[in-house]
Amino acid sequence: MLKAFGMSLSGNCYKVKLALTQLELPFEWHEVDLRHGEHKQPAFLRMNPNGQIPVLQIDEQTFLPESNAILYYLAHGTDLMPQGKLEQAQVMQWMFFEQYCHEPNIAVARFIVKLAGRPASREQELQKCIVGGYKALDVMEQHLGKNVFFVSNRYSIADIALYAYTHKAEDGGISLDNYPAIRAWLQRVASQDRHIAM
Amino acid sequence: MLKAFGMSLSGNCYKVKLALTQLELPFEWHEVDLRHGEHKQPAFLRMNPNGQIPVLQIDEQTFLPESNAILYYLAHGTDLMPQGKLEQAQVMQWMFFEQYCHEPNIAVARFIVKLAGRPASREQELQKCIVGGYKALDVMEQHLGKNVFFVSNRYSIADIALYAYTHKAEDGGISLDNYPAIRAWLQRVASQDRHIAM
Numbered sequence: 001m002l003k004a005f006g007m008s009l010s011g012n013c014y015k016v017k018l019a020l021t022q023l024e025l026p027f028e029w030h031e032v033d034l035r036h037g038e039h040k041q042p043a044f045l046r047m048n049p050n051g052q053i054p055v056l057q058i059d060e061q062t063f064l065p066e067s068n069a070i071l072y073y074l075a076h077g078t079d080l081m082p083q084g085k086l087e088q089a090q091v092m093q094w095m096f097f098e099q100y101c102h103e104p105n106i107a108v109a110r111f112i113v114k115l116a117g118r119p120a121s122r123e124q125e126l127q128k129c130i131v132g133g134y135k136a137l138d139v140m141e142q143h144l145g146k147n148v149f150f151v152s153n154r155y156s157i158a159d160i161a162l163y164a165y166t167h168k169a170e171d172g173g174i175s176l177d178n179y180p181a182i183r184a185w186l187q188r189v190a191s192q193d194r195h196i197a198m
Numbered sequence: 199m200l201k202a203f204g205m206s207l208s209g210n211c212y213k214v215k216l217a218l219t220q221l222e223l224p225f226e227w228h229e230v231d232l233r234h235g236e237h238k239q240p241a242f243l244r245m246n247p248n249g250q251i252p253v254l255q256i257d258e259q260t261f262l263p264e265s266n267a268i269l270y271y272l273a274h275g276t277d278l279m280p281q282g283k284l285e286q287a288q289v290m291q292w293m294f295f296e297q298y299c300h301e302p303n304i305a306v307a308r309f310i311v312k313l314a315g316r317p318a319s320r321e322q323e324l325q326k327c328i329v330g331g332y333k334a335l336d337v338m339e340q341h342l343g344k345n346v347f348f349v350s351n352r353y354s355i356a357d358i359a360l361y362a363y364t365h366k367a368e369d370g371g372i373s374l375d376n377y378p379a380i381r382a383w384l385q386r387v388a389s390q391d392r393h394i395a396m
Contacts, residue, residue, distance in 0.1 A: 049341070070287070076283045092290075093262060
C-alpha cells in the first residue's frame with residue numbers, strides 16, 4: 001500500500017491526498033510534525049534529503065518527494081493526465097507555473113498570516129507575496145476566461161496543483177473578489193467526483 | 199520548424215537551446231530584448247501571458263512557456279527521457295526541485311551580481327540566495343556522490359535542467375570548491391555528444 005508523509009494543513013500535501021482519493025488508491029497517511037522539526041530528523045531525511053513534505057513511499061526503499069512529481073506519478077495512465085505529448089507538456093507548464101509563480105506567493109502569504117501569526121518582521125515579505133499572488137491570479141483568470149479547466153478543457157492534475165492554494169488564497173489576505181472565472185473554476189473542481197475538502 | 203524565444207544570457211533559455219541541439223531538431227532562435235521590455239509588449243504576451251522567457255513556438259497558434267515543460271515536450275520519446283513511470287516521476291522531482299529550491303537562489307544570485315551590478319539595495323536578498331543556493335547544492339552533492347546522473351544513472355533532461363545554473367553558480371558568488379561530486383558531474387554533462395556552451 002502507498003504511504004504518504006505530509007501535514008494536513010499544507011496545500012502541497014493536500015494535492016497528494018486529493019489525487020490518491022480521486023484515483024481510489026488505498027493509502028496510509030502519516031502526519032509529519034513540522035512544528036517539532038520531524039522533517040529535519042535523520043529518519044525523515046533518509047526519505048527526502050531536501051527535508052520537505054510531502055513524500056510518497058512507493059515501496060520499502062523508494063521515496064518520491066515534490067508534490068507535483070507525486071501527482072505526475074499517480075496520474076500516469078489515468079484520466080487525470082491527458083494522453084498527447086503537447087497536452088502533457090501543457091500540464092507540466094501549469095504545474096511549473098504553480099511552483100514558481102503561484103505557490104511561493106500565495107502559499108507563503110497564507111503561511112505568514114494564518115500559521116505564523118503575521119509578525120511585523122515579515123510584513124514586507126507578505127506585501128511582496130500579495131503583489132506576486134495577484135499577478136499569478138491575473139494569468140489564471142485570463143486563461144480560465146476562455147477555458148473550463150487548465151488543459152484541454154478536462155480536469156487534470158494541473159487543476160489539482162493550482163486548486164490547492166488558490167482556494168485558500170484569502171487565508172493570506174489575497175481576495176478572489178475580482179476573479180469571477182477563477183471562482184467558477186474552483187466550484188467546478190470542488191464538484192468533481194470523490195472531491196475531498198482540505 | 200520550431201521557434202524558440204529567449205535570451206542567450208538566461209540559463210532557463212540555454213536549457214532549451216541545449217536540448218534542441220542535442221536532439222538535432224532544426225530550430226530558429228529569436229533573441230528577446232528584456233532590457234527594453236519586449237516581454238511586456240502585447241506581441242510577446244500573446245505567446246505567454248505570464249511575460250516570461252523562454253517560449254517554444256510549436257505551430258502558428260501554439261506556444262509553450264516554462265523551460266522545464268519545454269524540455270518535457272522536446273524529450274518525450276527520446277533518450278533524454280527514461281521510459282518507466284517511476285523514472286519519469288524522478289525526472290520531474292529533480293526538475294521541480296530545480297525550479298523551487300535551486301533556480302530562485304542560484305540564478306537570482308547570478309542575476310544580482312553579474313547582470314544588476316550588485317546594488318547595495320539587493321545585498322540582503324543576495325545573501326539569502328547564497329544561503330539557499332548552498333542548501334540546494336548540498337542536496338545535489340549528496341545525490342551525485344552515489345549516482346552518475348540524476349535519474350537511473352543516465353543523462354536526461356533532469357541533468358540539463360540542473361546543469362544550466364549550477365555551472366554558472368560562481369557568477370553569483372556561490373563557490374563549487376566544496377562540491378567534488380557536482381564538479382565531476384558537470385564534466386560528465388559537458389562531455390555529452392553535441393554539448394554546446396551557454
